[in-house]
Amino acid sequence: MKKDWSIGLMSGTSNDGKIDVAALRTDGEKILEFGPYQLFPYENKNIRNVIFDTYEEAKKWDFYGAEPEIFSKAQELITLEQSKAVKKFLEKYNFKKENIYSVGFHGQTVLHRPPNNKTKIGKTKQLGDGKMMCRFIGLPVVYDFRSNDVANGGQGAPLAPIYHLALSKTMNENSLIFLNIGGISNLTYIDLDSDLIAFDTGPGNSPIDDFVKMNKSGSMDKDGMFAKRGKPKKRVVEKIMSNEYFQKSYPKSLDRFDFDFQEISHLSLEDGCATLTKIIALSILKGIDLLPKKPKKIIISGGGRKNSTLIEQIKFQTKLNCYKIEDYGMRGDAIEAEAFAYLSARSLKDLPLSFPHTTGVSYPLVGGEKCLPSST
Numbered sequence: 001m002k003k004d005w006s007i008g009l010m011s012g013t014s015n016d017g018k019i020d021v022a023a024l025r026t027d028g029e030k031i032l033e034f035g036p037y038q039l040f041p042y043e044n045k046n047i048r049n050v051i052f053d054t055y056e057e058a059k060k061w062d063f064y065g066a067e068p069e070i071f072s073k074a075q076e077l078i079t080l081e082q083s084k085a086v087k088k089f090l091e092k093y094n095f096k097k098e099n100i101y102s103v104g105f106h107g108q109t110v111l112h113r114p115p116n117n118k119t120k121i122g123k124t125k126q127l128g129d130g131k132m133m134c135r136f137i138g139l140p141v142v143y144d145f146r147s148n149d150v151a152n153g154g155q156g157a158p159l160a161p162i163y164h165l166a167l168s169k170t171m172n173e174n175s176l177i178f179l180n181i182g183g184i185s186n187l188t189y190i191d192l193d194s195d196l197i198a199f200d201t202g203p204g205n206s207p208i209d210d211f212v213k214m215n216k217s218g219s220m221d222k223d224g225m226f227a228k229r230g231k232p233k234k235r236v237v238e239k240i241m242s243n244e245y246f247q248k249s250y251p252k253s254l255d256r257f258d259f260d261f262q263e264i265s266h267l268s269l270e271d272g273c274a275t276l277t278k279i280i281a282l283s284i285l286k287g288i289d290l291l292p293k294k295p296k297k298i299i300i301s302g303g304g305r306k307n308s309t310l311i312e313q314i315k316f317q318t319k320l321n322c323y324k325i326e327d328y329g330m331r332g333d334a335i336e337a338e339a340f341a342y343l344s345a346r347s348l349k350d351l352p353l354s355f356p357h358t359t360g361v362s363y364p365l366v367g368g369e370k371c372l373p374s375s376t
Contacts, residue, residue, distance in 0.1 A: 009021055124146045202283025226274075237275055
């Protein structure tokens with residue numbers, strides 16, 4: 001087995017209590033082989049609560065003054081849990097250290113403030129100690145993927161588009177959108193006649209998950225069953241969709257707290273979920289309307305692809321054929337972890353991760369901090 005396997009880790013903004021771990025064999029440009037993938041639940045059962053508390057403290061902090069004390073506690077917990085997951089993964093699937101080229105450790109995003117009309121340079125905060133992980137697992141670790149992009153005037157997100165482009169080549173597809181519906185929704189537009197284009201379209205699963213939790217009815221709207229029984233409230237939909245973000249041209253990115261959903265809080269469980277579901281679908285339509293030309297199809301990944309009510313809304317609003325990533329033989333839960341495996345290999349080879357029409361940097365830009373075992 002050659003030393004060309006990369007391992008990717010992802011724990012998303014929806015904070016579902018699981019770590020996505022995937023292996024990918026790549027030279028940083030081509031996808032050579034898809035390796036195993038697994039979801040690992042956090043061993044520390046309190047970590048989700050710590051992360052939710054960290055979100056709340058991050059909102060209060062908002063990049064002003066000293067960082068909240070909880071950041072260091074959360075970072076240590078996140079790094080330890082994800083380092084353990086890498087070790088378990090390598091052992092389970094019989095990877096030896098000499099087979100591993102890189103590990104991509106995204107960390108946990110707790111706050112993201114892209115550049116705006118007032119500030120030309122944004123700010124972003126991911127919790128994850130790459131040096132600690134490097135010492136723990138004894139392998140090259142690439143981490144802090146977004147900071148260099150933001151420091152150079154970029155949005156810091158999305159970063160997966162260059163991986164989506166590599167995926168499209170394995171699928172022999174063109175004129176399509178890769179739509180990832182995680183905590184936030186983002187799309188990548190791929191057309192041979194266009195530059196690579198990507199941006200956050202709007203909210204994803206996070207506001208639905210938060211609303212369901214607030215109503216003490218679980219942690220998500222499983223398969224969209226609550227939304228299916230409810231009715232969207234037109235006035236609320238129109239008010240939220242009037243947000244200037246939806247008319248703004250790309251590149252653009254979001255934080256999970258960028259929208260005020262207070263108008264939803266007084267609605268019933270079913271109507272609130274139906275309203276949020278329609279908002280997500282409409283925001284995706286608004287994003288598609290910004291593209292140079294309408295794509296032929298949408299390929300959907302992320303947890304939102306499991307919500308059939310949401311998928312039907314997206315089909316209805318966009319009038320496009322929608323496919324789950326699994327329809328193309330891919331693993332929907334693995335895409336983001338695979339992306340960070342791919343990005344880590346590119347980073348170690350000094351290949352760019354972000355581009356003018358994906359994050360808004362002025363030229364293709366390398367990213368990620370690197371830690372080699374010999375340097376810890």
